[in-house]
Amino acid sequence: xxxxxxxxxxxxxxxxxxxxxxxxxxxxxxxxxxxxxxxxxxxxxxxxxxxxxxxxxxxxxxxxxxxxxxxxxxxxxxxxxxxxxxxxxxxxxxxxxxxxxxxxxxxxxxxxxxxxxxxxxxxxxxxxxxxxxxxxxxxxxxxxxxxxxxxxxxxxxxxxxxxxxxxxxxxxxxxxxxxxxxxxxxxxxxxxxxxxxxxxxxxxxxxxxxxxxxxxxxxxxxxxxxxxxx
Ligand code: OGA
Ligand code: MN
Numbered sequence: 001x002x003x004x005x006x007x008x009x010x011x012x013x014x015x016x017x018x019x020x021x022x023x024x025x026x027x028x029x030x031x032x033x034x035x036x037x038x039x040x041x042x043x044x045x046x047x048x049x050x051x052x053x054x055x056x057x058x059x060x061x062x063x064x065x066x067x068x069x070x071x072x073x074x075x076x077x078x079x080x081x082x083x084x085x086x087x088x089x090x091x092x093x094x095x096x097x098x099x100x101x102x103x104x105x106x107x108x109x110x111x112x113x114x115x116x117x118x119x120x121x122x123x124x125x126x127x128x129x130x131x132x133x134x135x136x137x138x139x140x141x142x143x144x145x146x147x148x149x150x151x152x153x154x155x156x157x158x159x160x161x162x163x164x165x166x167x168x169x170x171x172x173x174x175x176x177x178x179x180x181x182x183x184x185x186x187x188x189x190x191x192x193x194x195x196x197x198x199x200x201x202x203x204x205x206x207x208x209x210x211x212x213x214x215x216x217x218x219x220x221x222x223x224x225x226x227x228x229x230x
Contacts, residue, residue: 005022005085007088007092010022010204011092011093011096014132014204014205014206015097017154017176018154018205018206018209018210019152019203019204019205019206019210020203020204020205021178021179021186021195021201021202021203021204022201022202022203022204023179023181023200023201024181024200024201025081025082025085025136025200025201025202026081026082026136026138026199026200026202027200028140028199028200030078030081031138031140031199031200032140033077033078034076034078034079034108034138034222034224035138035222037076037078037108038068038108038110038138038222041068041108042066042110046068047066047067047068047108047110048066048067048068049064049065049066050063050064050065050066050067050109051063052120053124053127054127054128061118062117062118062120063116063117063118063120064111064112064114064115064116064117065109065110065111065112065115065117065214066109066110066111066112067107067108067109067110067225068107068108069105069106069107070105070106070107070108070224070226072103072104072105072106079106079224082134082136082202082224085202086104086134086226086228089132089134089204089228090104090132090228093132093228099131099230100230101131101132101228101229101230102229102230103228103229104226104227104228104229105226105227105229106134106224106225106226106227107224107225107226108222108224109222109223109224109225110220110221110222111148111214111217111220111221112220113217113218113219113220114216114217114218115214115216115217115221116213116214116215116216116217117213117214118213119151119153119211119212119213120211120212120213121207121208121209121210121211121212122207122208122210122227123207123208126208128229129227129229129230130207130208130227130228130229131206131207131208131227131228131229131230132204132205132206132207132227132228133203133204133205133206133207133210133225133226133227134202134203134204134225134226134227134228135150135202135203135204135223135224135225135226136200136201136202136223136224137197137198137199137200137201137202137203137222137223138199138200138222138223138224139197139198139199139219139221139222139223140199142196142197142198142199142219144196145218146217146218146219146221147215147216147217147218147219148197148214148215148216148217148218148219148221149194149195149196149197149214149215150194150195150197150203150212150213150214151192151193151194151195151212151213151214151215152192152193152194152195152205152210152211152212153191153192153210153211153212153213154188154191154192154193175187175188176188178193184196184198194215197221197223207227
């Protein structure tokens with residue numbers, strides 16, 4: 001898988017617009033194995049309510065989801081492919097931009113029906129070490145009416161991702177099609193972009209700047225979320 005990744009294209013998208021999306025990063029079989037592992041650990045009662053901010057306080061009006069932190073010393077088998085990807089991403093970003101990324105943290109994340117995560121930034125005012133966010137979705141047969149889209153906001157006042165405003169005043173990059181595959185076509189709606197949490201889709205973004213939210217979902221929604229840290 002890693003061999004076919006267009007690293008230079010994705011890394012320049014990360015620099016230019018703050019994120020990139022990879023389709024079919026993980027095959028269905030692996031996604032299913034991960035979901036089985038989620039469910040097994042859920043039965044063991046390992047999930048906890050996710051918190052918010054530096055203190056990780058649980059605030060249900062802002063964030064409703066459950067998680068299990070992964071042990072970086074002993075990651076699950078089915079996590080291997082994602083692990084090689086983030087290690088390679090880390091070394092490339094360190095070489096190219098001297099980012100000084102040192103390690104990663106990640107968790108299994110489940111949103112139950114009715115759950116959401118309001119608009120936020122993962123590393124608000126540099127309060128933590130999180131620099132690059134990665135999210136791998138695992139939901140087979142996901143449909144739009146199940147909600148749970150990852151909504152990425154873009155502040156038109158900022159230079160990125162709008163590069164050169166065209167004659168109409170609409171920046172060229174807003175017309176850009178981010179991904180076009182059999183799953184979906186991703187493009188900007190004015191100042192946001194909705195990303196369906198479909199199995200195998202991997203989203204990577206720059207944590208200190210990118211505002212995002214998880215829209216309310218109506219079905220169990222599974223993903224692995226994590227950060228490369230400084
Ligand atoms: C987060 C987050 C997005 C998602 O956990 O900080 O924004 O799609 N998750 O689950
Ligand atoms: Mn987030």
